[in-house]
Amino acid sequence: MNKYILVLFFSLIALQCKSQKLNPENMNTIVTPEFKRFDYKKIEDLKEKYNSNINLSSVRKDSTADFKFTKEYKDYQLLEYDKNGNLHQKTILKEDNSVEIYQKLTPFLDYYERYFSDGNIAVKGITSWLGFGIGKQYIFTKDGKIRNKKDFDEGFKFTFNDLLNYCNENEIDLASECEFPHRVVKTQDNSNKKYWIIEYCNSRLGRIDSFKIDGETGKVILKHSENFPRKGVIDKTNE
Structure with a gap:
């Protein structure tokens, strides 16, 4: 090092x-x-x-x-x-x-x-x-x-620092402990459009909150919540 x-x-x-x-x-x-x-x-x-x-x-x-x-x-x-x-x-x-x-x-x-x-x-x-x-x-x-x-940052003008700001503003604590692991991934669709996917284990409300965010603009494309236990979340792979 x-x-x-x-x-x-x-x-x-x-x-x-x-x-x-x-x-x-x-x-x-x-x-x-x-x-x-x-x-x-x-x-x-x-x-x-x-x-x-x-x-x-x-x-x-x-x-x-x-x-x-x-x-x-x-x-x-x-x-x-x-x-x-x-x-x-x-x-x-x-x-x-x-x-x-x-x-x-x-x-x-x-x-x-x-x-x-x-x-x-x-x-x-x-x-x-x-x-x-x-x-x-x-x-x-x-x-x-x-x-x-x-x-890994190619096509992601909305950076991880920007994503952290979004999380702070929306009470998404990715450092918190929960029954299920928090998850953040980068993905893209067939036209190479980039997205952030957040899967947040919301222990306070007993559910998984999922977000799909435009990797260029930071616009929230989709929100989805499902109570524990998790049966499935929005896409994590190429669309």
């Missing part, structure tokens, strides 16, 4: 939805087309220590976690925390020696890297646990050449 990502993380992390935004001008600094390799040394050292300590972790004097290193089935997982005890980065070492890294940018967005089993970079991009990507994504061949570049 480069120093720009670390600076961005500490400047953007926030607890309230109003401040959970990413400056588009910073995205080209975060996701770059340069080739890189994963350094296995830290993980291998932890694996060696883990064999004699099933609950390998480090806790600061103020009782906040520094890191936790565990084994989930056949995969090793390293969780690293900031000084406030918030999860900052998750590194997963797979059984085949491939690696996935998720570094927190905002509560909704992660910088994501995946490495081949030989340590060469495979994928770089910004993703969300809600179900979508933003900015540029680079996919590499095993010998380090760019195989594909995708711009």
Whole structure:
């Protein structure tokens, strides 16, 4: 990870939805087309220590976690925390020696890297646990050449920051806990018209509220609500 990502993380992390935004001008600094390799040394050292300590972790004097290193089935997982005890980065070492890294940018967005089993970079991009990507994504061949570049923001003049503003104005709290997971996806119709789809688990009213929003203008095309349990929602695939 480069120093720009670390600076961005500490400047953007926030607890309230109003401040959970990413400056588009910073995205080209975060996701770059340069080739890189994963350094296995830290993980291998932890694996060696883990064999004699099933609950390998480090806790600061103020009782906040520094890191936790565990084994989930056949995969090793390293969780690293900031000084406030918030999860900052998750590194997963797979059984085949491939690696996935998720570094927190905002509560909704992660910088994501995946490495081949030989340590060469495979994928770089910004993703969300809600179900979508933003900015540029680079996919590499095993010998380090760019195989594909995708711009997730193409055709979306109504950005994720705009979508967050809409959510704030309409009491849609995507960070809240609920019986069903919240979901936000990007989709398009047969004419390549872009849309945002929101599936919001409204625990207060006991229903799933779904919204289809024009990706260019931000106009709400369709609203739909269905009481729990969910029987189906509006389209999530190409129309």
